[in-house]
Amino acid sequence: MDKKRVAVFRKEHFNAAHRLHNPAWSDEENQRVFGKCNNPSFHGHNYELFVQVTGEVDPVTGYVMDMKVLSDLIKNRVTDRFDHKNLNLDTEEFRTLNPTAEHIAIVIYDSLRSQLDASLDLKIRLYETERNFVEYPV
Numbered sequence: 001m002d003k004k005r006v007a008v009f010r011k012e013h014f015n016a017a018h019r020l021h022n023p024a025w026s027d028e029e030n031q032r033v034f035g036k037c038n039n040p041s042f043h044g045h046n047y048e049l050f051v052q053v054t055g056e057v058d059p060v061t062g063y064v065m066d067m068k069v070l071s072d073l074i075k076n077r078v079t080d081r082f083d084h085k086n087l088n089l090d091t092e093e094f095r096t097l098n099p100t101a102e103h104i105a106i107v108i109y110d111s112l113r114s115q116l117d118a119s120l121d122l123k124i125r126l127y128e129t130e131r132n133f134v135e136y137p138v
């Protein structure tokens, strides 16, 4: 069979607390821009993460990549680091970076991208709530 490109997906889940805040702004400005998401006591989300890896199907294995390997990678690079954590306080990545869904998706992409073969394309879709989600890259 000719080599075909296929996308494989792995769905994972983590829950984490965060606060959207810009330390360069006044409390009033933070409240105006981020509203309830600026709550100083933080708030939590059940994040649903979809990792899409696209590439050619290997004629020997029939795999684009082993999804067990992908699953272990996401566990090591994402869920072990973020699950049941306060993103602002407990993670290096978001100590100075506002933990918006956009920034979380970019951080996850960069972390996984560095571990994947250059021949594979990667896309992240991250649901922060049932109705709010982001994709990177676009």
Ligand SMILES: Nc1nc2c(c(=O)[nH]1)N=C([C@H](O)[C@H](O)COP(=O)(O)OP(=O)(O)OP(=O)(O)O)CN2
Residues within 6 Å of the ligand: 020, 037, 043, 099, 100, 101, 102, 128, 129, 130, 131, 132
């Ligand atoms: N562009 C972005 N906008 C917002 C983000 C974000 O990361 N990127 N994040 C938030 C807050 O984290 C907020 O907690 C989101 O929750 P909420 O507004 O309650 O959203 P829901 O979908 O659960 O609720 P609705 O009732 O549908 O509004 C805000 N914006």
Ligand SMILES: [Zn+2]
Residues within 6 Å of the ligand: 018, 037, 043, 044, 045
């Ligand atoms: Zn939030």
